[in-house]
Amino acid sequence: MVLGLVLVAATADAELRVLACEPVWAAVAKEIGGERVHVESATTPQQDPHYIQARPSLLAKTRRADLLVCSGAGLEVGWLPVLLRQAGNAGVQPGQPGFLEVAKVVPMLEVPTRIDRSLGDIHPDGNPHTETDPRNIARVAAEIATRLAAIDPAGADVYRKRAADFDGRWRRAIAVWEEHAAPLRGVEIVTHHVSWAYLVQWLGLVDVAHLEPKPGIPPSAGSLATLLEELKQRRPKAIVRLAYEPERASVWLSGRIGAPALVLPHAPGSTERAKDLFGVFDEIVRLLLEANL
Amino acid sequence: MTRAQARSVPLLLALCIPAASFAVSDADVEALRRELAAMRDTYEARIGALEARVEAAEASAAARPGSPPAAAQASSSAFNPAMSVILQGRAAGFGRPEGHRDIPGFLIGGETGVGPEGLSLSETEIDFSANVDDLFYGFASIALNQENAETEIELEEVYLQTLALPEGFTLKGGQFLSGIGYLNTKHSHAWDFVDTPLAYEAMLNTQLLDTGVQLNWVAPTDTYLQLGAEILRGEGFPGGGGAHDGLGSGSLFGKLGGEVGDSHTWQAGLAWLRTRPRGRESSDALGNLYVFDGSSDMLIADFVWKWAPDGNYRERNVILQAEYLHRWEDGSLELISPNGSFVEAYRGDQDGFYGQVVYQFMPRWRAGLRYDHVWSDNRSDLPGLPRGDASQRASLMVDFSHTEFSRLRLQWNHDMGGIRGDDAVFLQYIMSLGSHGAHTF
Incomplete structure (x- = not known):
């Protein structure tokens, strides 16, 4: 039965x-x-x-x-x-x-x-x-x-x-995103984890550093101090993380180097304005362009 | 530019260069320059077009379904099973000399006890696993134990499992950890404490491992429902002796699970184990040997609840876990002691409960608290057999995992009654080498 x-x-x-x-x-x-x-x-x-x-x-x-x-x-x-x-x-x-x-x-x-x-x-x-x-x-x-x-x-x-x-x-x-994002070519960013390699390659960004000292290892006070020292020679325009990554490290670094700490969407619903697939990349391009002003 | 024209270019150059060395007219030089520039432009355009075509071809090759990633190379090691080695060791300190492994009121198996004092290696586990083919998955786990300066090799789980039965069925065969209870299927490196709860020690000799077959069925429903049945040889405690032509134990179990929102998830299970031990031996600290023949039945109810904010376990999470075990045994018990040998009818009623909570309060750090309670009511006219007794224990642990492959743990056990009656402190390491094993819920 x-x-x-x-x-x-x-x-x-x-x-x-x-x-x-x-x-x-x-x-x-x-x-x-x-x-x-x-x-x-x-x-x-x-x-x-x-x-x-x-x-x-x-x-x-x-x-x-x-x-x-x-x-x-x-x-x-x-x-x-x-x-x-x-x-x-x-x-x-x-x-x-x-x-x-x-x-x-x-x-x-x-x-x-x-x-x-x-x-x-x-x-x-x-x-x-x-x-x-x-x-x-x-x-x-x-x-x-x-x-x-x-x-x-x-x-x-x-x-x-x-x-x-x-x-x-x-x-x-x-085609539209690529046209809008043209000014982002060569722009330096800092990322939390190695989550953005494909975006970086697509838009020609330069990923100068990761907040995680090694992939999967959370940043510590010591590793962040070292990172800050390294970034003195650079001028990154944004510190980028995913919706599920903790904000502490990127907010801390943002306060010291002046670049904004951004949550870039990686899926519909990961940020409020990224409502569908198209919205995800609309948002990514918009947020990066804003940071690059 | 056609292929024929392209071939004529070197010829043209060969003719032009000697000609240019004679002709000194500025107009001629200028004309030649223009011609060369035009040729260069044409070639550059052609090379650009070719590059674009190569790029497009590469992209479409990479995007073709099923094509191997660029890094994949043909090699004999590509078919090797996933392998991992788990290193475990510890330092232990006891308030009383070691040797007390009895749990009052229980006839125990050989694996119980707190282990050696001081520095020691715990079980070293070597695991192999792979899909055998499209129908079968195979798993082998070999445990190396160091005891009295000798290395013992034990086969732990060695089984095959089907991958392609229809309608949600899975069949497992070989030697495996029985599907009863929640903790029973977890290998020692996945435990949240150094040791198993007292109830598992007393009634399952830490864990029920036996040879046999297991059939599982997962219902096609939104709420998780799994039903399972096992027929086992009957060697694994509380069985013994492989009675009934090697079909001495059997079990039925079911699990139900679901979630509440994104943050909460739960699972409840119920299991019944029936074994018919023949000549099951238990010894105690006084040198008495008890041999049991009869039937042993057990019911286990388990419940697990996990919480993580938004279901993101990386930052913080809580695991609440509790199990209740009830066992009743009927048969005859033989006591072999220095004072002689006696046989009497025996009826044992035993209960065990544990509840624990493990809280990951920040990434990589967890703290846990466990409460154990076991009690028994045994009836037999054998002299010296503990009729009924209870033991309680509280354990506190803190562990740190730098990555999911390494874990260091500090644990304190406090016996709150019963004959072990003393405290123990453990410092433990668990290191996983090799392939990343996936963990069951």
Whole structure:
């Protein structure tokens, strides 16, 4: 009888379910899937994806997912393997169409030549914070459309149309952002963690220093004093962090070097004005231009 | 410019240069300069176009689904399993000489006790894990223990697990930590205290590890519901002897979990373990040996609640955890003592509870408090058998993790009744080398 109930539940729930590890990929999946898919994010913009618990609610979501979209490159290494092993979902295992690792479909930066944990939290496959370059978003959108079409052939046309529409709007938006951000080329910034490598490369910014003395190691009074000394020769225009990173260190440094401490959005909802994917990059460009005045 | 024209350029140059050496007219020189500049411009434009095409090709190659990242190289080590080594060691100080590992009112297994005093190595764990293929995942954990200057090698968990069963089912086979209770599946390096709660020590010989099969099912619901069943060989305490043709123990368990907002998450579990021990041996500090035959049943209820502001565990979080264990044993008990050997009927009723809270008050620093209580009511006419007794203990710990790979811990145990009846202080290190293991909830 239990099995009967399960089968009824399974057929009643015909909607395709996408589970994104990070909210930005959930937003991309929503753009492509529209009403045909039910999209959830395992994390909110306020949560550090390095430090997530393999919670019961995430196991329940993984159990029912038809497609998992995760940054990969080790970002979710502390929890995703547990979800994949315990949720009993064959369709979203690595190698299946239902498992999409973003690090496999975008060009990776900062692939280390030397791997040693004394260097901090190093990701052997490269920097996993790929979502801060909008061109990567376009690549992932195209791949999500392919995967959704493979999993749900009946909706293939819908996904293809929506993907083409999104791609057109997104490329026009990229051209506008690039034009507006032209004055930012060569502008120096300080970042909290190594989260902005892709943005820096896209806009031609110069990332002169990190608040974390090594990736993943929180800044200390001593490391900040050293950093302040190093920055005397430089004129960074902004100190940039993510919504989930503590403000103490960047506010402290801001007070000493005069550059504003900025929270740049990395996903819809991470700051008040970044309401959707387009808003995220509108905000990034606007905030950086403001800081550069 | 066509390919033929391009090929003619060196020829043209060869003709022009000697010609230029004869012709001295300024107009000719000027004409040549213009021609050369035009050629340079054309070439630069062509090179620029080629560069753009190469860039575009590279980008599309990198963006092609499934193409390996640039750094991936073919090598035999690419297929090696994930491997990690966990180093653990400690310094311990006891108020009383060591050797007291009894828990009054309980027939205990061989793993209980506070361990050696002074400086010592704790278990060194070597873990291997990998997907065997698209159907199976394999895990092997080998523990090295240093005892009396000798190294003991123990197989801890060694199991395979399915990856591709339909409808939320997972099957595990081999030797593994039973799915009963909350703490039972956690390896020692993932414990929040140096030792297990008294209830686990007294009734599960710290943890139930046995050989068998486990079937799990996760319900397709919004609220997490997991049901599991195990058939085990029956060697692991409180089983013993691998009775019933090596099918001596079995368990049923269920877990339910969910969250309240982004900040709160919870899980509750209920488990029933039934074992039929044959010749299960327990010894006490007086040199008596007790041998039990019969049935041993246990119910475990567990509850865990975790809190982190906005669900961001990095800065601050609280873990509240409690378990209640109830065991009843029926059968015959043989006492082998210096005064002779006796056999009597035995009925034991035992209970254990622990509650703990661990608070990460700032990044990398945690403090924890644990309260333990175990009590028993045993009926037997055997001389000298403790009928019923209770032990209580309080533990306080502080630990520091520079990264998630290193942890240093200071713990103080205070026995509040029972025959160990004394305090213990531990300073412990836990270091993880190698691949980053994922932790269960």
